[in-house]
Amino acid sequence: MMRFTNNGVENRFPGADRTLPEHAAIRPAAVAGAFYPADAHELRSLIDEQLDYARGLLHDTGFAHRLPAGAPKAVIVPHAGYVYSGTTAALAYALLERGRGTIHRAVIIGPTHRVPVRGIACPTASAFATPLGTVPVDHDAEQQALATVPSLSINDATHAREHAVEVQIPFLQRVLGDNLTIVAMNAGDASPREVGDVIRALWGGPETVIVISSDLSHYHPHYEGRELDDETIQRIATRDLPIRPNRACGAYPVNGLLDACLRKGLPVRFLGCATSGDDGDVALAAADGVHADRPAMAEPDTPVVGYASFAVWEDATSETGTSSDTDNDAADIATNTVISDQQHSNDSDNSSLPADAGTILINLARTALARYLGVNDPSEPTAADIVAAHAWLHQPGASFVTLREHGNLRGCIGTIEAYRPLGRDVAEHAVDAAVRDPRFMPVDADEFAQLNIEVSVLSKPEPMRVGSRAALEHALRPGVDGLIIDDWHGHRATFLPQVWQELPNSHDFVAHLLRKAGLSPRYDWQDGSVECSRYTVHAFEEQS
Template sequence: MTFTDRIRPAAVAGTFYPDDSRALRAMIARQLDYARSLLASGALSHLPEGAPKAVIVPHAGYVYSGTTAALAYALLERGRGTIRRAVIVGPTHRVAVRGVAMCRATAFETPLGVVPIDVAGEAKAFGYAAGAAGAGSAVDAGLQAFLNLPNNTRASSSAPAPALLLNDPTHVREHAVEVQIPFLQTVLGDGLEIIPLNAGDATPCEVGDVLRALWGGSETVIVISSDLSHYHPNGYARMLDDETIGRIAGLDLPIHPNRACGAYPVNGLLDVCRERAGALDLRFLGCSTSGDDGVVTLADDERPPMARPDDSVVGYASFAVWQASGPSDAAADDNDADGDTAGDDTADSDTTDDANTSGRSPDPDPDDRGPVLIGLARAAIRERLGLNGDASARDALAAAVADHPWLDEPAASFVTLTEHGRLRGCIGTLQAHQSLGRDVAEHAADAAMRDPRFMPVTAMEYPLLDVEVSVLSEPEPMAVRSRAELERTLRPGRDGLIISDGFRHRATFLPQVWDELPDPSDFVGHLLAKAGLPAGYGWNDGEISCSRYTVTAYQESPGETPQTSRTPRPERETGGRS
């Protein structure tokens, strides 16, 4: 039996979303652009950096709920190149089951192509020995036996996820999982695998155990598929949904199925969030109803006036969950011995110490790290532009890490691109959430192609680009209670600054901005304006929180040595992400 023998065909293409690939791509592109514009507005500037570990998204027809779902998927774009597996859990609308149902397919098909199922990961969670399966390859004997188990076979009580069962009928016409796949194909790209699951009658802990068994590391995202209230007058629906949104955001489970059709999978995620309190950060993003004509209300905003308040509607909301930064994603997963997945390559925390004492020649002086980081950045940009030939940025990163173990250590970075001295793109993060090498490679590609202020870089422009990599220290909270005290405490030319009012107003300047704004009052004033506050805003009661950090900047100019500031422009550090 080969991988292509059991493809589950699209069941709702042409009804819930277009069945023509070009029309589908165009619709998703419009909805993602709308979501990106909302994110770029700064209204959600308080969100954590990096890609979410989990999302809750609606599953109605795209014309009704697509823009609300796109808000979460626009954030998942941050994980492109890193996230390679999506565990998608929806409800059972057509065929009821007791437990959480897998199917015996090896792939799902949509108008955008065929997406393989991580059968080995499924088998491991089910209690079978993991094997290997991939496009065009034979399924090994152990996985073939797993796929040939009779319908309604249940996992044993000793399996990592005892609530799992194999049930094909519940997947045949179910739309809740299917409608998520084209969005995932679009934002995460090629190389994606999925695990499609339908959660029927099950306790929060039972569904939570399934999620814990499949949690994985940074390569895995959890996608929970759920709408909210169904077929109430718009005004009443909004009231019900606002209450449900508050309960989800407060981890107040169980959510009842009459308030969210995907209550069972939602409750499973909330169970994991409650168990890992402090390590997981769940945020409400935005909401709408089918009567809002695709207009999304962001968290903390007031809903728009209702054009047809008596219409019966369905409610939608998006949430995202971030995993707290740590030494590595794998280290965070060590709390769950069953959380490792087949083929998981994120267990760097188990090997880093050995790698640093394995007899490799010592790393070069820190001043010589620049060429390594710049080389990684350029390899990532070349790959995104199709200029690498058969070489890949992932191979370049693996080779560089083999020679330079410090690339495997967690760190936050910004990559800045200039062309003839003018800013061409800048993307970065303020908090370390992955290895430095991967962080630089991802931000380089994104600075070239995804900075919302610029058109994507073209292959013809590549030779004209100058690349700078900035490696950030850990932000340090500043015990200042007033603007005057902040301006006295700042170290011009050295400090990068983050300010936040704890709500929607948050922004940062890299230390490089001191070259353009050397006066602390101007520096703070411009940063306040960037955050959406008046430049002359003053405070005396600690209402603005402040953190500072330093930067080591590496440029391509020969003979240069790292220093904490380099010829920037005031807007260089924004990157559209902070």
């Protein structure tokens, strides 16, 4: 007999405790004095020293200018002793302190090193204690997730001596302040979708940050550990599921975040890395976003543990977003327009695209998708060959790929801000649009020949200095501007410029985008509370 929760989803975790007690104890610090100092003053000083190191690294090198403004929505940070991995973790936390005063809840997910679990487990504790004070658990959010996500259960034993979540809390206390609550979870044997469901249930708005706790390889010779970690870093940064536990002890939590990012169309940005043999020296991510220029190894044969930090911002979103069923019509409008080699811009920063860019980009997208579906011709150039033959595809670029079948939308996914080479962005979005658009079943090989592909290359978003809806509608350029709106309370959406074909009136254009973002089409503002940005595109479509 199958067991179902109240939301109709099969319960694959029968017998798991899913009800929190009315009264619960404070979970004491289990690894203070081992992984980090037990003395509050000493702990505070160590964290501040490591944060200062990270701030200097980020700003003195200019690395911070390559990153989006504002605090990350999610981070991946290591969890070893602070003397080993604290400086690597501090890279992410130095960026997270931008959210001080806004972020009030941290959802922390770590692995299980001592007591294994199936699925994801939270404790009954009402708070977690550290030498810096006691941090309350957000039981309301926890209970809501327990009621809706079958893979989440309650298990105190797995949390009792586990360090992966605990070591993140003092950093969070220091960078976010006293007005902080947490949701603490350990992820054991679980699929990316199961952990991703928990993350989506607790995603929240700007008040919430997702913290994933994971180290990388363990106890390989230094030279070998770096090689293994470099491969894992590249896979995480490219959202290449799944990461295996032998490559990252927090693979299950990491995979859950990657699943969430893929479904939301959010890029994962590599910040920097180190090993336990690097004496706290962190190598920053290179310009390609997947490699780092590491320092020389003092003892290449000494066993080490690997560390890396990553961050996710919500400024690069999927065109499909997280819209509800009632918003799907608007999402369809946003992508169901035929444009052929047309530039929606008078001043796009993509004006340097060559005259044959459309032919090359379409061929690249189709070649990448053919290989993924197993219908490629081995004698034809690969996607990598196409990229290698065109230097402009190595430059950073942001794109959307739209698929249609017999004139009907079949998938559309992209990013708003350039963070990786354009060629790679287009190739990966071609696959993402085919198999990761949550509105559709994955495309299969039999459909490949029937697909029509459109590639849109976006300019850099430009903030619009408009304080009201009326001012926004007056400033928009019909037929030219793509628009992003964000109220910083979890309502964010974009329309490509192609939407003007269906909605030529500025008021209607904004109304439909508000609805897509989960707001009323009649929503109005006069106080600048909705942040607006515009961008332009070059759009290229296959000719049938």
